[in-house]
Amino acid sequence: MDLRDGVKTAQNKVSSEAQKLSVFVKDGSKSLVDRLESYEDIINLEVGDTGLHRAKGFERKFDIRQLYIKYEGDNPTGTQKDRIAFAQVYDALRREFGTVSLATCGNFGVAVALAANLAGVDCHIYIPESYHTDRVEEMAHLGATIIRLPGNYEDVVKASSLLAVEHGWYDANPGGSNTPLQISAYSQIATEIFEDLGDAPKYCAVPVSNGTLFAGIYRGFVNLYKRGKTSRIPKMIAASSAKKNPIIQSFIKGLDHCKDLDPKSIKETKYNEPLINWHSFDGEEALYALRESAGEAFNISDKKLRDMTALLAKKEGFRILPASTAGLIALLELDEKLNFEPDRFVAVLTAKN
Numbered sequence: 001m002d003l004r005d006g007v008k009t010a011q012n013k014v015s016s017e018a019q020k021l022s023v024f025v026k027d028g029s030k031s032l033v034d035r036l037e038s039y040e041d042i043i044n045l046e047v048g049d050t051g052l053h054r055a056k057g058f059e060r061k062f063d064i065r066q067l068y069i070k071y072e073g074d075n076p077t078g079t080q081k082d083r084i085a086f087a088q089v090y091d092a093l094r095r096e097f098g099t100v101s102l103a104t105c106g107n108f109g110v111a112v113a114l115a116a117n118l119a120g121v122d123c124h125i126y127i128p129e130s131y132h133t134d135r136v137e138e139m140a141h142l143g144a145t146i147i148r149l150p151g152n153y154e155d156v157v158k159a160s161s162l163l164a165v166e167h168g169w170y171d172a173n174p175g176g177s178n179t180p181l182q183i184s185a186y187s188q189i190a191t192e193i194f195e196d197l198g199d200a201p202k203y204c205a206v207p208v209s210n211g212t213l214f215a216g217i218y219r220g221f222v223n224l225y226k227r228g229k230t231s232r233i234p235k236m237i238a239a240s241s242a243k244k245n246p247i248i249q250s251f252i253k254g255l256d257h258c259k260d261l262d263p264k265s266i267k268e269t270k271y272n273e274p275l276i277n278w279h280s281f282d283g284e285e286a287l288y289a290l291r292e293s294a295g296e297a298f299n300i301s302d303k304k305l306r307d308m309t310a311l312l313a314k315k316e317g318f319r320i321l322p323a324s325t326a327g328l329i330a331l332l333e334l335d336e337k338l339n340f341e342p343d344r345f346v347a348v349l350t351a352k353n
Contacts, residue, residue: 014076018042018118025093026120036094042118043086048188050074052196052346057315064335065342068201069328070193071318073352077110077138079321080186080213080350085111087185088172089119097170098122101163103149103156105273106133107351112172113142124169126160128153152263154279174210175281183285186216190224193346200230202343203334205237205327207350208297209275211247211258211286214238217348218289234346235295238286239330241272241323242299246280251290251297258283271302274323274351298330305329309353321351 021038024030051074055067075082085108092100100116101124102108109125116123123144127136128151140146149156157173164171172178194200200221206214214236224230240248244266250258261278268276280286290297305322308329312318328347335345 014042014046014114014118018045021045022118022120025118032094032096036090039090039093039119043090046076047082047086048075049192050189052193053316055316058332061315062332062335064332064340064345066344067331068193068197068344068346069316069318070189070346070348072189072324072348072350073318073320075111077107077114078352079107079111080189080348081108081111082115083185083188084108084182084212085115085172087181088112088170088178089115089121091178091181092116092121092170092172093119095170097168099124099167099169100172101160101167101169102126102172103128103153103160105131105153106135107274109144110135110138110142113139113144116144117142121170124160126156126163128156152278154263154277157281173281174212179212179282179285182212183216183219183282186213187220187223189213189348190217190220194221194224194230197344197346199344200224200232200234201346202232202234202340203237203331203345204234205239205331205345205347207275207324207326207348208238208240208245208247208286209277209280211280211282211284213348213350214247215282215285215289218293233293236289236293237296237298237327237330237334238290239298239300239326241275241305241326242301244272244276246278247283247286247290248297248299250283250287252299255287258287269302271305271322274321275326296330296334298326298333300326300329312349318349319353320349321353324350 024038025035051071053069072080099122103126125144126147129148225233263278308325309322
């Protein structure tokens with residue numbers, strides 16, 4: 001099986017100022033408080049505050065008003081994963097862990113490897129034996145230790161979490177005790193959208209895999225609304241690979257819980273791999289967000305992912321990982337169905353190509 005998850009291999013650059021701060025963070029002779037402050041400065045310099053772009057080419061083509069793209073490819077390693085990677089490495093540094101560990105199929109591993117490298121923390125990355133990604137080279141270049149384990153992604157997450165407990169390492173995997181921290185880190189996306197628009201959009205569309213990103217953005221908008229910052233909570237649109245994600249399938253079937261899929265029914269391709277799984281680690285949180293926001297869920301085919309990537313490059317100048325376009329596709333399909341009244345609409349694009 002030859003799967004290539006994530007953005008194309010590239011040098012992950014951070015500013016010279018961040019590199020200087022990293023030297024201070026790694027200096028064990030300095031106080032932990034001062035080292036943490038410097039690492040927080042790195043996060044503020046490098047992570048988040050990604051662009052919100054008015055997609056005027058798409059507005060004309062699809063006859064939709066005020067369509068905005070939240071482009072997470074602006075993050076250091078090219079995906080939204082940097083947000084939770086740096087938040088968790090900061091937490092590991094604060095709690096004086098010497099090693100962070102996780103399972104990955106690509107993007108998250110590179111993000112944690114970079115975050116750990118800048119903090120001077122060891123990083124152990126577990127990858128399923130059957131998965132092959134160009135991003136392994138980046139992880140190794142950033143000093144991470146790469147370990148191959150048998151089984152699928154879900155199996156390796158479980159195994160690596162057990163190993164973290166056994167060795168006393170910081171477990172950065174999804175679905176564990178760090179879920180609130182991950183959701184909080186992703187909630188910042190909602191805050192950034194609000195700061196750019198001045199209010200919440202009518203709809204916010206997001207690609208879905210484990211559900212953490214989706215749940216985090218929803219939680220961010222809820223918090224803004226409760227604080228009186230926004231006039232509404234957007235209706236959340238979840239989208240994933242056709243019939244290969246438990247969150248989408250559970251919502252469509254009207255279930256009150258996130259039901260696992262049959263692992264044998266999951267077929268991975270180079271287009272859908274970042275989206276699919278038989279078990280979504282934060283599926284319950286995401287399903288709750290869908291229900292509470294009166295949202296919608298969509299199955300998206302590989303062909304639509306591929307075609308949308310080409311269209312984004314042509315009309316808007318973005319080079320986007322195909323799986324990252326799922327939410328945008330769903331938003332446009334819902335507009336075609338409902339014929340939206342003029343308002344503001346946001347689609348989150350999670351990774352560059």
